[in-house]
Amino acid sequence: xxxxxxxxxxxxxxxxxxxxxxxxxxxxxxxxxxxxxxxxxxxxxxxxxxxxxxxxxxxxxxxxxxxxxxxxxxxxxxxxxxxxxxxxxxxxxxxxxxxxxxxxxxxxxxxxxxxxxxxx
Ligand code: 5GP
Ligand code: ZN
Numbered sequence: 001x002x003x004x005x006x007x008x009x010x011x012x013x014x015x016x017x018x019x020x021x022x023x024x025x026x027x028x029x030x031x032x033x034x035x036x037x038x039x040x041x042x043x044x045x046x047x048x049x050x051x052x053x054x055x056x057x058x059x060x061x062x063x064x065x066x067x068x069x070x071x072x073x074x075x076x077x078x079x080x081x082x083x084x085x086x087x088x089x090x091x092x093x094x095x096x097x098x099x100x101x102x103x104x105x106x107x108x109x110x111x112x113x114x115x116x117x118x119x120x
Contacts, residue, residue, distance in 0.1 A: 005097035009043045019070050026070050035105030036074050046098040049087040076104030
């Protein structure tokens with residue numbers, strides 16, 4: 001499958017990893033939007049949140065558990081962080097492999113991401 005994040009999981013595209021177990025991989029985003037910006041992904045290919053099934057729910061729970069651990073490891077658990085999933089075109093999802101952004105290390109602005117074309 002021609003998927004960037006599957007290639008990162010396989011290791012054919014390098015990444016700067018911060019955590020890995022049999023189900024999940026966490027690595028630094030190549031274009032960080034905050035001092036701490038990592039991506040938490042399942043090793044299993046899932047296109048987006050829309051394709052998450054009941055069978056995948058333990059994986060989603062584990063993503064939250066690993067986010068908590070990674071936030072601690074990267075020193076932002078007390079200062080705070082944001083976990084974001086983009087799903088589909090309106091969200092700006094660019095990579096069609098389920099992933100969660102964990103952002104921290106500085107004040108992160110309020111969520112104002114509605115473009116003018118969507119305002120009434
Ligand atoms: P999305 O917009 O799909 O929610 O987020 C995709 C993220 O993947 C972006 O923040 C982008 O910077 C990151 N990204 C794209 N290509 C690569 C890559 O080759 N390596 C890493 N580490 N991150 C990437
Ligand atoms: Zn994939």
